Amino acid sequence: MSAPPPEAMRTRLLEAATRVFAARGYEGTSLQAVCDQVGIRKASLLYWFPSKEALREAVIDALLTGWKDVLPAVLLAASTGEDRFAGGLKVALDFFATSPDRARLLLRESLDRPDEMRATLNRHIGPWIGVVTAAIRRGQAEGRVRPDLDPEAWVMQVVLLVVGSFAVGEVVDLGLATGDEGTHARRAAEALRMARSSLFLDGAATRGG
Amino acid sequence: MSAPPPEAMRTRLLEAATRVFAARGYEGTSLQAVCDQVGIRKASLLYWFPSKEALREAVIDALLTGWKDVLPAVLLAASTGEDRFAGGLKVALDFFATSPDRARLLLRESLDRPDEMRATLNRHIGPWIGVVTAAIRRGQAEGRVRPDLDPEAWVMQVVLLVVGSFAVGEVVDLGLATGDEGTHARRAAEALRMARSSLFLDGAATRGG
DNA sequence: CCTACCGATCGGTAGG
DNA sequence: CCTACCGATCGGTAGG
Numbered sequence: 001m002s003a004p005p006p007e008a009m010r011t012r013l014l015e016a017a018t019r020v021f022a023a024r025g026y027e028g029t030s031l032q033a034v035c036d037q038v039g040i041r042k043a044s045l046l047y048w049f050p051s052k053e054a055l056r057e058a059v060i061d062a063l064l065t066g067w068k069d070v071l072p073a074v075l076l077a078a079s080t081g082e083d084r085f086a087g088g089l090k091v092a093l094d095f096f097a098t099s100p101d102r103a104r105l106l107l108r109e110s111l112d113r114p115d116e117m118r119a120t121l122n123r124h125i126g127p128w129i130g131v132v133t134a135a136i137r138r139g140q141a142e143g144r145v146r147p148d149l150d151p152e153a154w155v156m157q158v159v160l161l162v163v164g165s166f167a168v169g170e171v172v173d174l175g176l177a178t179g180d181e182g183t184h185a186r187r188a189a190e191a192l193r194m195a196r197s198s199l200f201l202d203g204a205a206t207r208g209g
Numbered sequence: 210m211s212a213p214p215p216e217a218m219r220t221r222l223l224e225a226a227t228r229v230f231a232a233r234g235y236e237g238t239s240l241q242a243v244c245d246q247v248g249i250r251k252a253s254l255l256y257w258f259p260s261k262e263a264l265r266e267a268v269i270d271a272l273l274t275g276w277k278d279v280l281p282a283v284l285l286a287a288s289t290g291e292d293r294f295a296g297g298l299k300v301a302l303d304f305f306a307t308s309p310d311r312a313r314l315l316l317r318e319s320l321d322r323p324d325e326m327r328a329t330l331n332r333h334i335g336p337w338i339g340v341v342t343a344a345i346r347r348g349q350a351e352g353r354v355r356p357d358l359d360p361e362a363w364v365m366q367v368v369l370l371v372v373g374s375f376a377v378g379e380v381v382d383l384g385l386a387t388g389d390e391g392t393h394a395r396r397a398a399e400a401l402r403m404a405r406s407s408l409f410l411d412g413a414a415t416r417g418g
Numbered sequence: 419c420c421t422a423c424c425g426a427t428c429g430g431t432a433g434g
Numbered sequence: 435c436c437t438a439c440c441g442a443t444c445g446g447t448a449g450g
Contacts, residue, residue, distance in 0.1 A: 009419085025236055031445065031446090032444085032445095043420065043446085050446095051446075107377065111313060121380065150402075160373040160377070160378075168320060169365070171327045173361075186359060190365075201411070202411040239427075239428065240429065252438095426443105429442095431440080434437090
């Protein structure tokens with residue numbers, strides 16, 4: 001019968017806030033709504049997080065920390081050849097497939113506070129973009145990657161493809177069965193296929209290393 | 210010195226609401242904020258639109274009506290061959306390039322009310338999706354289009370690419386000059402290139418018609 | 419982590 | 435299209 005550690009409530013609040021912010025947005029969420037999910041009073045939430053703004057920042061921070069944990073795997077895979085490319089993108093896809101709330105949160109923040117979000121993303125995935133675009137340019141020099149491809153723009157579009165398809169995929173899912181596991185898999189598979197076929201020259205794809 | 214037509218105020222309110230909803234979201238926007246942009250009182254806005262919800266519906270309605278106007282051009286172009294394909298996609302890209310607010314509004318509605326949005330989109334672009342996927346399957350049968358492509362999923366991803374890149378493009382724009390005209394053009398060009406190269410088999414591209 | 423409380427703002431109504 | 439007004443809810447504080 002040990003008492004719960006003091007940090008437990010903070011974590012529970014953070015997880016509840018993540019869910020509600022993702023579903024209804026920051027402005028659409030009242031502190032009361034977060035409290036209802038956890039079963040405490042508003043004044044108690046404000047003990048753990050001094051303001052609603054502080055809660056938002058903590059939520060985003062937790063999200064980016066989670067991303068930092070999978071980054072090494074993505075980076076390693078992105079450094080060369082096609083098989084590693086596919087592996088790396090799959091890790092990134094998995095990060096959002098595990099919890100689409102992550103994708104929704106990222107998209108909402110980008111819409112609500114574009115300037116802050118650009119600065120934050122630059123800090124957190126800026127260096128990573130550099131590595132990927134450098135690898136792409138190497139591939140172009142070696143004749144494996146399509147010469148007319150725009151590296152920075154391509155990376156941006158692939159990020160958008162991944163984040164967007166998990167955030168609002170169901171909405172545009174016309175003609176696909178709705179909400180089941182197969183739909184997610186189908187989306188991820190096509191995103192991967194599009195990224196690959198728009199990147200590599202046909203016939204040169206399997207030669208890379 | 211003719212008096213302004215009675216409809217003018219309604220239109221002004223609709224345009225102001227479109228801008229503010231796109232920038233701050235529905236929940237993040239007060240009726241007062243819309244009124245401030247137009248210079249009238251809150252009670253007057255509620256004469257033209259009986260509730261905030263009615264204002265939202267009118268904004269979405271105007272957006273979809275605008276889309277209906279460009280749909281014929283897109284449809285015509287999508288029915289065959291590659292040049293028409295590029296032309297059709299360009300029309301769609303232009304629709305959002307003209308006013309990125311359209312893309313932001315669509316994305317916000319998809320996040321805020323996914324179920325309603327799916328129903329609305331099904332009504333407005335459902336038939337169009339059918340035409341495009343049918344054309345893709347025809348292309349696959351004729352050996353012009355990649356056989357491993359998933360038609361419904363591909364269309365969804367292309368829609369996402371177009372809408373997403375105009376809605377939040379600047380946020381992920383790492384390493385590109387920010388906010389100028391060239392950035393928009395670069396994004397649109399790469400989206401077009403990605404869609405095309407992930408659709409057609411290399412070498413078969415120019416044979417279609 | 420709670421009770422009690424606050425000023426500000428919200429969407430909306432009455433009545434002209 | 436306006437003045438005047440309303441109940442409800444918002445984020446946040448005092449004090450324990």
